[in-house]
Amino acid sequence: MKNRDRISGIILFLLGLGVCWKSLTYPLGSLRRPGGGLFPLIASIFLMGLSAIITTQTFLTKDSEKAVQTTFFLEKEAPQRILFGFAALLGYRYLLPVIGFGPATCFFIFILSKFLGKYGWKASIFFSLITAVAAYYLFEVWLKIPMSPTVIRF
Amino acid sequence: MEVFQNILVGFAIAITPINLGLCLLGCFVGTLIGVLPGIGPAATIALLLPVTFALPTTTAIIMLSGIFYGAMYGGSTTAILVNIPGEAAAAITCLDGYQMARQGRAGPALGISAFGSFIAGTVGVFLLMLIAPPVAELALKFGPPEIFAVMVLGLTILSNLSSGSLIKAFAAAIVGLFIGMVGIDISGVFRFTFGLPDFYDGIGLVPVLMGLFGIAEVMLNLEQVITRQVFTTKIKGLFPNREDWKNSALPIARGSLIGFLMGVIPGPSNTLSSFISYAMEKRFSKHPERFGQGAIEGVAGPESANNSACAGNFIPVLTLGIPTSAVMAVIVGAFIIHGVTPGPLLIKNNPDIFWGTIASMYIGNIMLLILNLPLIGIWVRVLKVPYGILFPLILLFCFVGAYANNNSLTELNVMVFFGLVGYLMKKTGFEPAPLVMAYILCPFLEEAFRQSLIKSQGDFSIFFQRPISATILSLAFLFIILNIFVGVKQQRKKLLAKIKEEDRG
Numbered sequence: 185m186k187n188r189d190r191i192s193g194i195i196l197f198l199l200g201l202g203v204c205w206k207s208l209t210y211p212l213g214s215l216r217r218p219g220g221g222l223f224p225l226i227a228s229i230f231l232m233g234l235s236a237i238i239t240t241q242t243f244l245t246k247d248s249e250k251a252v253q254t255t256f257f258l259e260k261e262a263p264q265r266i267l268f269g270f271a272a273l274l275g276y277r278y279l280l281p282v283i284g285f286g287p288a289t290c291f292f293i294f295i296l297s298k299f300l301g302k303y304g305w306k307a308s309i310f311f312s313l314i315t316a317v318a319a320y321y322l323f324e325v326w327l328k329i330p331m332s333p334t335v336i337r338f
Numbered sequence: 339m340e341v342f343q344n345i346l347v348g349f350a351i352a353i354t355p356i357n358l359g360l361c362l363l364g365c366f367v368g369t370l371i372g373v374l375p376g377i378g379p380a381a382t383i384a385l386l387l388p389v390t391f392a393l394p395t396t397t398a399i400i401m402l403s404g405i406f407y408g409a410m411y412g413g414s415t416t417a418i419l420v421n422i423p424g425e426a427a428a429a430i431t432c433l434d435g436y437q438m439a440r441q442g443r444a445g446p447a448l449g450i451s452a453f454g455s456f457i458a459g460t461v462g463v464f465l466l467m468l469i470a471p472p473v474a475e476l477a478l479k480f481g482p483p484e485i486f487a488v489m490v491l492g493l494t495i496l497s498n499l500s501s502g503s504l505i506k507a508f509a510a511a512i513v514g515l516f517i518g519m520v521g522i523d524i525s526g527v528f529r530f531t532f533g534l535p536d537f538y539d540g541i542g543l544v545p546v547l548m549g550l551f552g553i554a555e556v557m558l559n560l561e562q563v564i565t566r567q568v569f570t571t572k573i574k575g576l577f578p579n580r581e582d583w584k585n586s587a588l589p590i591a592r593g594s595l596i597g598f599l600m601g602v603i604p605g606p607s608n609t610l611s612s613f614i615s616y617a618m619e620k621r622f623s624k625h626p627e628r629f630g631q632g633a634i635e636g637v638a639g640p641e642s643a644n645n646s647a648c649a650g651n652f653i654p655v656l657t658l659g660i661p662t663s664a665v666m667a668v669i670v671g672a673f674i675i676h677g678v679t680p681g682p683l684l685i686k687n688n689p690d691i692f693w694g695t696i697a698s699m700y701i702g703n704i705m706l707l708i709l710n711l712p713l714i715g716i717w718v719r720v721l722k723v724p725y726g727i728l729f730p731l732i733l734l735f736c737f738v739g740a741y742a743n744n745n746s747l748t749e750l751n752v753m754v755f756f757g758l759v760g761y762l763m764k765k766t767g768f769e770p771a772p773l774v775m776a777y778i779l780c781p782f783l784e785e786a787f788r789q790s791l792i793k794s795q796g797d798f799s800i801f802f803q804r805p806i807s808a809t810i811l812s813l814a815f816l817f818i819i820l821n822i823f824v825g826v827k828q829q830r831k832k833l834l835a836k837i838k839e840e841d842r843g
Contacts, residue, residue: 188766196509203516203530210527215796220527223784224519231512234505241505256765262561269560270758273553276737277750293730300560301726311727319734329388329742 186242188256193239200231265300272296285324285331290316345467348693352701357397361698364401365705368408372424373416373717377732379409379425380664381555384547385735387672388742395676396691400698402672406665407459407648407699410608411706414451414641415717418444427608427644430616434629434636441632445575450586450634451641452710453578458594458642459703462649465598466656467696470685474657477682482789483801487810489783492660494814495603497772504821507772510763514773517541518780524788536748543671545740545749546777549756550763550770551664552736556729557761573718576711578634586638589619593642600643601650607663611647612640649699655680656692660779664771667778674778 203224213219257263276292283291294312297303303311323329351357371382383402390398413425418435431451438447480488497507520530521540531537578586593615600611619639620629629636654660659681661667673680678688685692710717740753760770776783794800802808 192766192768196513199513199516206530210529211525215791215798218788218791220523220525220529223787224516224529227512227515227519231509231516234509234512237505238503238509258561265560266557266761269557270754273733273737273754273757277747277754280741280750281747289734293734296730296733297726301724301730303726311730315731315734319738323738323742329738330745331738331741 186245189238190242193235193237193242196235197232197239200228200235204228204232268299269296272300280331286316286320289319341467341471344689344693345697347689348695348697349700351396351690351694352400352697356393357400357694357698358701360393360397360401361404361702362705364404365408365411365702365709368405368410369412369706369709369717370720371405372409372412372414372428373720374412374723374728375416375420375422375424377555377728378551378665379406380547380668381551381732382409383665383668383672384544384551385732385739387544387547387668387675388739390672391675395673395678395688396694398672398676399669399691399695400702402669403652403695403699404702404705406651406669407645407702408706408709410641410645410648411452411455411710412717413644414455414637415448415710415714416721418447418451418637419718420721425608425644427612427647428641429609430612430640431637433616434631434633437630437632438634438637443632444573446578446582446634447637448573448714449576449711450578450582450638452576452707454586454590454593454638454642455645455710456703456707457590458597458646459649459706460700461594462598462601462646463696463699463703466649466652466699470653470657470692470696473653474682474685477658478686480682480806481804482786482793483804483807484810486783486786486790487801487807487814488658488660489779489786491810491814491817492654492662493772493776493779494817496662496775498817498821503767504818504825506768510768510770511772511776514776515780515783517546517773518777519784524781524785534748536744536746541752542740542744542746542749543675543778545753546756547668547671547774548736548740549753549758550760550774552732553753553757554760554764554770556732557757558764559725560729573714576714582634585634588622589615589635589639590642592618592622593639594646597643597646598650601647601662602653603662607651608644608647611643615639615643652695656684656695657682659684659782661775664774667771667774670778 207221207224207228210221210224211219212221212225257266272292272295275295276288279288279291282288290312292312293315294308297311298305298308301308324331352361367382367386368379371377371379383405386402386405390401393401409425410427413423413428414431414435416422416424417428417431418439421432421436423429423432435447435451438444493511497504497511516530518540520537521528522538523529528538593611596615596618597608597611600607600614616629616636616639619635620626623629623633623635625633651662651666654662655666655670659670659679661670670680678684678691736753737750740749741747763770763773790800791798800807801811
């Protein structure tokens with residue numbers, strides 16, 4: 185946990201620093217007439233202070249010998265599963281405007297149920313087809329939500 | 339008497355076919371997600387926000403509230419039958435509820451949970467109905483310094499009660515403020531938009547919520563393959579017997595009161611109230627050794643408390659416009675999306691929304707009693723749906739919800755980004771609730787801060803010179819000091835234990 189705190193503390197400090205720098209480019213005004221930059225400036229200074237405490241704490245506390253080492257991932261396969269999950273989400277996002285809602289949904293559901301849900305080929309194809317057709321009729325036809333328009337239509 | 343006249347008007351609004359239908363839908367969806375572990379009410383309400391765009395505000399709030407209190411009813415079913423809490427608030431119910439099921443008493447456990455929830459839910463709504471109007475009246479006297487102070491207190495208490503470190507919770511809240519600052523500010527300055535027109539109106543609430551709660555929650559569950567064993571013995575005799583009622587009457591009464599009081603305080607009050615109720619019942623019991631072995635009081639008290647807390651949660655939202663938890667933050671978002679600002683003026687300007695919602699809660703509690711007792715068989719079957727089928731559907735709903743909000747692909751990028759942020763936050767011990775609360779409150783907080791400074795000619799002492807704001811800020815300060823004191827005490831205890839151990843060695 186110490187390493188995680190150290191890294192998150194540093195990231196937060198950099199975020200605070202970035203916001204602080206950016207807020208100085210907005211009109212600060214005066215205390216009598218505060219401008220748009222004052223509130224973010226104050227908030228960023230607070231964040232830098234807090235992140236400095238989080239980071240410093242990791243250097244001051246010692247890991248006891250008996251402390252249980254908490255692993256970042258619960259299972260050995262977890263990093264691959266998470267990466268795959270986020271890749272599928274991004275893939276769906278970028279496929280949507282290219283091939284349209286129906287086919288993109290079908291592909292997305294198939295990938296998830298086959299590789300993360302660990303279903304067989306037949307079950308995954310069946311489930312993805314049913315879901316895509318149902319989603320198309322529910323959202324595009326019935327609820328009239330104009331999902332991303334494309335050249336290829338479902 | 340005015341209250342009773344108003345509630346009658348509320349009932350006239352709540353019993354219109356559309357409001358009744360959507361109240362039932364909300365309660366049904368709430369129970370469903372309560373039964374299913376892996377998706378919470380905050381994510382579901384965020385998911386269904388776009389569905390409410392075409393609905394009148396009152397109807398939308400009635401449905402979304404139904405999801406919230408419905409989830410509390412459903413959570414206990416999973417706790418009793420599977421030994422996994424469907425909702426965090428039902429975690430303590432696992433202890434005695436599952437033991438009762440193992441002893442062949444799943445029926446009375448489910449029954450007392452539903453009846454207790456119904457009684458406590460109704461008591462909670464009754465108290466909400468009586469207390470909210472005078473609190474709103476008092477809040478009308480608040481100026482910008484008081485509003486600023488109340489928001490700071492809300493953020494402080496929520497940060498205090500969030501699991502994990504106080505410093506991390508405050509840091510998350512400040513990040514939430516940064517997100518809330520994106521867009522055009524009150525003086526017309528474009529802030530943190532990076533030239534993207536999609537950000538001129540700020541970062542959308544729906545994609546942020548879908549990402550932080552929906553995507554992040556699914557990703558956390560995807561780390562491991564979830565398997566659950568449903569208690570398959572046939573459930574019979576849902577009505578508790580006379581002895582059960584005798585043992586449960588006082589725990590239900592105490593749970594109703596403690597739950598409501600806890601609900602008013604910012605933080606994960608539904609969960610906390612059920613834990614406090616359990617501890618209290620164990621202390622009051624003549625046979626504390628029965629707790630953990632299938633004591634019905636251990637189900638009745640906590641289940642009543644978490645339902646009553648739901649009603650308590652609505653007090654700060656409806657009277658001050660301050661969300662006290664992640665779910666309430668999403669409900670405030672729903673109000674804002676519908677062009678209504680929750681706060682002291684809500685009762686005055688939109689009495690139909692206020693009284694209609696309260697009246698619908700009475701009706702919703704009756705619906706939930708019916709949904710949870712005669713229809714228990716449906717929920718047992720739902721419990722058998724594998725997570726491998728559920729999670730692709732949840733992700734699909736997140737995508738459609740985030741996209742349908744503004745028909746913008748940028749919002750999908752925002753959602754995936756916040757999904758990653760939410761996942762990493764959970765993994766590094768940062769709670770998303772203070773972030774969401776600060777993000778929603780940011781425009782109001784900044785406005786109150788700037789108005790206070792203009793009013794005082796740049797003198798910060800305005801926050802401490804006015805008695806109400808000084809008292810509220812002192813309370814916030816007291817909470818921080820208390821947290822530090824408790825932390826130091828715990829560290830000291832650990833150190834002493836370590837020294838003792840070393841001496842023995």
